[in-house]
Amino acid sequence: MYLNRALHVEVVLSLLFASILFVGCSEKKSPNLDGKKLLKQKCSRCHNLDIPPKTFADEKAPPMMAVSFHILGFINAATPADKLPNAIEFVTDFVQNPSISKSFCDKESLKTYGLMPSLKGKVSEDEIRAIARYVFTHYTKDNLLAKMKKIQQIREMPKGRLLAGQNGCLSCHAKNFKKVGPSFKQISNAKSTKEIKNSIKNGSKGKWKESNNIPMPAFKKLPNKDIEILAKWIKKN
Ligand code: HEC
Ligand code: HEC
Structure with missing residues (x-):
């Protein structure tokens, strides 16, 4: 009786575990993390977060809108559905192990900004994934157009x-x-x-x-x- 129950629990647990692993293959989700808040905390000191982006003469890094457009524009993906997970994995790797060869920034910009310093240990992988997921769903062409329209309306008011x-x-x-x-x-x-x-x-x-x-x-x-x-x-x- 006891043995049976223990066995049952074990089977259920292993099924659960397998399904988590399986989900993990397509996209590693990190629920309960606020990507928007984390982006502000961990990245805004260098990357401007406005839509449309503000640019400064002495800016330390490309605006996040540009980062999002670069990566979504250039990332390799077998199908359109792979684009977002691949982009999130790219950011997860880049933030920890940045390199000139990985960066999608053009050579001139890389020269002015310098390479991004690694944030390994300063932000966890789950946090980076939550940030990246927010970045790619927030810094989109649709949101940019909507924001520009609003600015135009205010101008004409x-x-x-x-x-x-x-x-x-x-x-x-x-x-x-x-x-x-x-x-x-x-x-x-x-x-x-x-x-x-x-x-x-x-x-x-x-x-x-x-x-x-x-x-x-x-x-x-x-x-x-x-x-x-x-x-x-x-x-x-
Ligand atoms: C200390 C300043 C600094 C901080 C903090 C910082 N970055 Fe960067 N980041 C840079 C610079 C400089 C570049 C441009 C040069 C390069 O590509 O390495 C860059 C480039 C990038 C790129 C590559 C852009 C491309 O077009 O290829 C990604 C992705 C990125 N940052 C994500 C992040 C995220 C996410 C965070 C917060 C977790 C963050 N960065 C925090 C300085 C910073
Ligand atoms: C906290 C609420 C509140 C705010 C904020 C407010 N109002 Fe009023 N306003 C009222 C109330 C209540 C009345 C009616 C007062 C009365 O019975 O004499 C009123 C009346 C008026 C009147 C008519 C006065 C008259 O002589 O008959 C004008 C004009 C007016 N408001 C303009 C404005 C403008 C312009 C602003 C912003 C700069 C403003 N209000 C902000 C509550 C407010």
């Missing part, structure tokens, strides 16, 4: 809308419906530009019944030219 966002006005006001404060449409219909400017600078309380005496804070430090732009923008609603 009216200055008043931009200032309203930057100064927290939109947490209490919306264009067409009451939030904490009245909508910009209501305000525009009821108030002159001069009154609006005055209220932004000095705050307001008790003028709008539906706001139940909640005060609007004074924005004393906001430059007059920004108040002017905000007031004109509100009047256009």
Whole structure:
């Protein structure tokens, strides 16, 4: 009876072990590790992590976006499905044993940056895999395009809308419906530009019944030219 149970446990364990090994062949997973956080901790001192990347005259390493594009562009893979696991294994090896011949950086860049120092012992293999998995799924063409689109939208935004966002006005006001404060449409219909400017600078309380005496804070430090732009923008609603 006991023997039987022991045998049973052993069989189950060995099956489990075999399946883990089998999974390990296609891609070694490292769950529970936060690749994004680790990337920041272990790599951001040299690699810029922004999308789109910021580049500096005295940067220490290529931006992570460039690293991701290099490797995904050049890595050997028998099938498209092999690309990601191969890229992750490349990074796992490179971070521990960097060499000029392995690097996908062009010769000129390698000369300016110098070879990456090995991080062996400073970051574990599981951590590198989690970082690499995050890098290759985050620094993608789709994410770059989405980010560029957002930047373009902000560029095209009216200055008043931009200032309203930057100064927290939109947490209490919306264009067409009451939030904490009245909508910009209501305000525009009821108030002159001069009154609006005055209220932004000095705050307001008790003028709008539906706001139940909640005060609007004074924005004393906001430059007059920004108040002017905000007031004109509100009047256009
Ligand atoms: C002390 C600075 C430094 C740190 C920290 C650092 N790197 Fe690098 N890395 C470099 C430099 C310099 C290069 C460019 C030269 C080269 O390819 O070796 C580079 C290149 C690379 C490349 C090869 C890029 C290519 O296009 O072939 C990979 C992959 C890479 N780094 C990953 C990482 C990861 C992941 C981390 C964090 C775990 C990290 N690096 C941390 C300096 C650093
Ligand atoms: C914490 C919430 C809050 C924030 C932040 C806020 N408001 Fe208000 N706002 C209110 C409330 C509440 C009222 C209604 C006050 C009243 O009844 O007099 C109001 C009223 C106003 C009015 C109408 C005042 C009047 O004279 O009738 C204007 C204009 C206005 N806000 C603009 C802004 C702008 C521009 C910003 C950002 C720079 C801003 N608000 C930020 C809550 C807020």
